[in-house]
Amino acid sequence: MTTLGDSTQVLEPLAGGILRATLPMPSRPGHVHSYLLPGADGWTVVDTGLGLPDALDRWSGILGRLDLSVARIFVTHFHPDHVGAAADLAELTGAPVYQGALDYEQCERTWHSSARQDVTWAWLRDNGVPAGEEAEMRTFGEQYQRMTRYAPDPLLVEAGDRLDGWELVAAPGHADGQLMLFKDGLLVAGDHLLPRISPAIGLWPDSNPDPLGDYLVALAELPDPLGRAAELIEHHRARLDQLAAALDGERRTPYDLSFPLFGPELTAAARRFAVTETASHLERLVRDGRAERDTTGDGLIVYRRV
Ligand SMILES: [Zn+2]
Numbered sequence: 001m002t003t004l005g006d007s008t009q010v011l012e013p014l015a016g017g018i019l020r021a022t023l024p025m026p027s028r029p030g031h032v033h034s035y036l037l038p039g040a041d042g043w044t045v046v047d048t049g050l051g052l053p054d055a056l057d058r059w060s061g062i063l064g065r066l067d068l069s070v071a072r073i074f075v076t077h078f079h080p081d082h083v084g085a086a087a088d089l090a091e092l093t094g095a096p097v098y099q100g101a102l103d104y105e106q107c108e109r110t111w112h113s114s115a116r117q118d119v120t121w122a123w124l125r126d127n128g129v130p131a132g133e134e135a136e137m138r139t140f141g142e143q144y145q146r147m148t149r150y151a152p153d154p155l156l157v158e159a160g161d162r163l164d165g166w167e168l169v170a171a172p173g174h175a176d177g178q179l180m181l182f183k184d185g186l187l188v189a190g191d192h193l194l195p196r197i198s199p200a201i202g203l204w205p206d207s208n209p210d211p212l213g214d215y216l217v218a219l220a221e222l223p224d225p226l227g228r229a230a231e232l233i234e235h236h237r238a239r240l241d242q243l244a245a246a247l248d249g250e251r252r253t254p255y256d257l258s259f260p261l262f263g264p265e266l267t268a269a270a271r272r273f274a275v276t277e278t279a280s281h282l283e284r285l286v287r288d289g290r291a292e293r294d295t296t297g298d299g300l301i302v303y304r305r306v
Contacts, residue, residue, distance in 0.1 A: 011036075011065060016186050021062055023049030025081055027269065029197060032081040035188050037181070039164045042071030045095075046181065046188050051084035051149040059089050073151070074163060075099040076190030077175035078107030080148040087149040097151040100168075101158055102177030109206070111148045117141050123205040126301050127275055128253025136268035173215020174199040176208045185225075192218070193228050198235050202276030203283055212236060212284040236281075243281050244290050244305070251294060251302035254279040 012020045019036040035046040043066060049055060063070065070093040075083045083099070090097050099107070110116055117138050124137060157163065159170035159179060166181040171192035181188040191199045201212050208214055216236060219229040239261065246260040254275050261281070262274040282303045285291035291303045 011062060016184065018186070018188075019043075019066075021049075023058065023081075024052065025050055026052075036066070037164070037166065037188070038068075039071055041164075042068045042095075044164050044166075045070055045073045045089065045093075047076055047082040047190070048073065048085040048089045050081045051088060051147040055085035055149075056088045056092060059085065059092055063092065069093065070095045072164065073097045074181070075103070075150075075154070076171075076180065076188075077178035078103050078110060078150065079175060079191070080144045082190070083107060083150045084148045086151040086154075090151045097154040098157050098163060099151075099154040100177045100179045101156040103175060103179065104154055104156060104177075106175070106177060106206075107150050111145060111150060114142070114145065116145070119205050124255075124272065124275060126299055127279055128255030128300055128302075129271070129275060130255070133268045133271065137272045140269040140272065170218065172208065172218055173201050173211050176211065176214070187223075193222075193232070195228065198232060200273055200277055201236070201280050202273060203279035204276055210280075210283050210287055212280040213287060216284075240281055240284060240288075240290075243278070244285055247285075247291055247303065247305040249304055251296070251304045253300055253302055254282055257282065257303065 010022045012022070014020055017038040021034040021036065022031050023034055024030070025032050032047070032049055034049055037044040037046060072095050073086060073089055073093070075086055075097065077083070086097055120141055121134055121138060125131070129137065157168055157179070159168050161168045163181065166183045169180045169182050171178040171180045171190060174191045178190050178192060180190055180192055201215050203211060216233060219233050222229045224230060243257065243261055246257055258271065258274040258278040261278050266274055282291055282293070286293050286303070289306060292306050294302050296302055
């Protein structure tokens with residue numbers, strides 16, 4: 001790997017003159033990538049990393065190594081590790097921020113108010129998470145909310161639009177409104193396709209009702225030179241079978257069913273993601289006619305084998 005700069009500010013050259021910046025994350029997978037796309041009027045920065053306390057300094061260091069200025073910032077989706085430092089980077093560069101219209105709507109709804117933690121907790125509780133895990137799950141959510149400094153009032157774009165010659169392509173599933181960039185056989189895929197891990201496909205309080213279904217359709221439609229989409233489709237097929245096998249006549253919550261799917265040894269923060277992923281897989285099984293959803297008298301969402 002050819003790198004420019006020290007290990008904390010790696011800029012790796014890729015095909016087509018693209019640069020890849022590796023930015024730190026305090027939780028797994030430990031880092032996130034930002035892509036810098038060259039253009040006639042300057043760089044397009046795709047995704048901004050988490051809004052860590054040193055995000056402004058870190059970006060100053062990265063931009064100091066570039067020959068051209070930043071012409072625009074593009075956010076693929078509203079997760080903290082992608083949109084988190086958008087306000088910092090916009091302030092630093094004066095460049096306009098572009099974000100998908102649906103994605104920005106979810107971004108604002110999710111991050112503009114601390115009351116959101118109440119909505120998320122109510123949803124987790126209804127999905128069977130015991131009260132004993134509330135404090136730790138809320139703390140995790142609050143930490144990430146503080147590290148999410150999205151840029152207000154971005155320029156809104158949609159799938160099919162073009163940005164400096166790149167076509168914007170819908171990539172739902174991991175985030176309903178995620179957009180990828182495609183040009184000359186190069187795809188900047190956000191979190192839609194990841195090389196070694198399977199992107200989290202979670203059901204959340206007001207995500208689309210069947211995000212895994214959306215994801216599998218989008219993967220099947222993707223031009224797939226590396227075969228990664230096919231691997232991910234197979235991965236989810238196996239996970240759906242594993243979850244279906246864990247169902248019986250008993251009514252169980254997504255929290256209960258996250259144990260056979262993800263094992264017992266998870267932190268509260270990881271369990272929170274496990275519950276959302278189990279729920280997205282259960283909703284897919286319901287639509288496949290392999291599971292039945294019900295609500296108990298005290299408001300718990302439960303599933304059983306059909
Ligand atoms: Zn993401």
